[in-house]
Amino acid sequence: QIVLTQSPAIMSASPGEKVTITCSASSSVSYMHWFQQKPGTSPKLWIYSTSNLASGVPARFSGSGSGTSYSLTISRMEAEDAATYYCQQRSSYPPTFGAGTKLELK
């Protein structure tokens, strides 16, 4: 199965700061999804098919990448963005998730 490696595992950012989270796949994938999860809640689809924002996701979020390297970027960090972000691939069975990046507010 394809292993997704996210970095960093934990990070903190100040309000207004640019944030980039990366996801590296062990084999090439066609696209990547990203989920946001806050404590005590279920994951939410955040970015789908690499670069498409899910409904209600602020425009300060963006996604990019191809092959084995993908990223999620927040142009200007806001308090509500503090959460854990997971990447997920479905190019190859079984679908797999990254271990998550915990983003904290500095």
Added chain:
Amino acid sequence: QVQLQQSGAELVRPGASVTLSCKASGYTFTDYEMHWVKQTPVHGLEWIGAIDPETGGTAYNQKFKGKATLTADKSSSTAYMELRSLTSEDSAVYYCTRFEDSFYAMDYWGQGTSVTVSS
């Protein structure tokens, strides 16, 4: 609005079985696959399998074959997952998720069911 309402937390004995439910509303149940995902602090998010409610067809992660069985009841728009021969490794939060096949993503998630395996 789309909602996936999962059954309540379970405390079960080792070796027992448990069946979790996921009632869908706000959309046509048979138009979307239902997927199940396991979450633990150690292993993170793991895809268990999927069911097509229209046909009953299933697909499983090899890791969960023999552990999980997925079914669906069209009349009540409810998906089920039976977990058998439970051990402490099965203690987790389990989510049902609707699968949107136009962009191959799990777009709506239930609130999760916590399963604790303990004697």
